[in-house]
Amino acid sequence: MPTSYEEKARVFKAFCDPNRLRILELLRGGEKCACVLLEQSDLGQSGLSYHMKILTETGIVIGRPEGKWTHYSISEEGRAYAIALLKELTRPVEAREENSCC
Amino acid sequence: MPTSYEEKARVFKAFCDPNRLRILELLRGGEKCACVLLEQSDLGQSGLSYHMKILTETGIVIGRPEGKWTHYSISEEGRAYAIALLKELTRPVEAREENSCC
DNA sequence: ACCTCACATCAAAAACTTTTGATATGTTTC
DNA sequence: GAAACATATCAAAAGTTTTTGATGTGAGGT
Numbered sequence: 339m340p341t342s343y344e345e346k347a348r349v350f351k352a353f354c355d356p357n358r359l360r361i362l363e364l365l366r367g368g369e370k371c372a373c374v375l376l377e378q379s380d381l382g383q384s385g386l387s388y389h390m391k392i393l394t395e396t397g398i399v400i401g402r403p404e405g406k407w408t409h410y411s412i413s414e415e416g417r418a419y420a421i422a423l424l425k426e427l428t429r430p431v432e433a434r435e436e437n438s439c440c
Numbered sequence: 441m442p443t444s445y446e447e448k449a450r451v452f453k454a455f456c457d458p459n460r461l462r463i464l465e466l467l468r469g470g471e472k473c474a475c476v477l478l479e480q481s482d483l484g485q486s487g488l489s490y491h492m493k494i495l496t497e498t499g500i501v502i503g504r505p506e507g508k509w510t511h512y513s514i515s516e517e518g519r520a521y522a523i524a525l526l527k528e529l530t531r532p533v534e535a536r537e538e539n540s541c542c
Numbered sequence: 543a544c545c546t547c548a549c550a551t552c553a554a555a556a557a558c559t560t561t562t563g564a565t566a567t568g569t570t571t572c
Numbered sequence: 573g574a575a576a577c578a579t580a581t582c583a584a585a586a587g588t589t590t591t592t593g594a595t596g597t598g599a600g601g602t
Contacts, residue, residue, distance in 0.1 A: 343458030353452035356445035366533045371542040406578045407542040417530040428519040431468045440473040440509045508548045
């Protein structure tokens with residue numbers, strides 16, 4: 339688990355942009371080449387590249403370069419990690435004393 | 441499940457800011473009054489109010505007004521919903537054909 | 543009724559993210 | 573090696589979110 343709130347927040351940045359959710363939906367069907375994502379999203383080439391960078395840096399998506407092309411897919415590990423982190427961040431903990439100031 | 445990518449993205453906005461993660465951590469220990477959150481976060485009064493609005497609008501946190509005060513807590517329903525949505529957005533689907541253009 | 547307190551709202555500024563078009567890098571094909 | 577292509581990077585502009593301080597609103601106490 340990352341230690342700082344900034345690091346944890348970064349993981350969820352992957353999911354808070356509609357273009358990235360569209361890309362993830364395309365990738366749910368299996369590995370896709372950037373050219374397919376470009377065709378099937380509303381993004382231009384450099385815009386796609388920008389979003390793919392965010393998705394891969396957060397570990398949700400894996401990029402597999404192969405010659406001229408890059409193939410992208412959802413990382414099962416990254417997925418499991420984000421789900422575990424979300425659970426962790428919202429899981430109730432045993433309160434030692436109910437903090438009722440008011 | 442919300443229908444548009446914008447609506448889905450909004451849910452994860454709750455988790456992509458360090459101040460909001462700090463607030464969620466405080467709320468994991470149980471319901472807290474805004475005054476406690478104010479004390480234990482780096483926010484000013486209006487900043488806290490801004491973030492609490494985002495957290496309650498996404499359904500992750502519930503605000504319970506009681507006279508002058510508002511008590512906040514993590515919504516077990518909102519939590520379950522966000523987790524389910526994250527799973528859904530990243531779950532592999534049966535690919536009818538592997539889209540291998542390149 | 544008036545004062546005080548908790549919280550919400552507002553508007554402007556600051557900070558950050560995304561888009562866009564241009565240019566760079568690296569790979570394949572001739 | 574030159575051309576053609578895929579992707580990355582860059583810098584500026586556009587858009588969005590967050591912070592800040594001031595003011596509004598509604599509850600409770602006197």
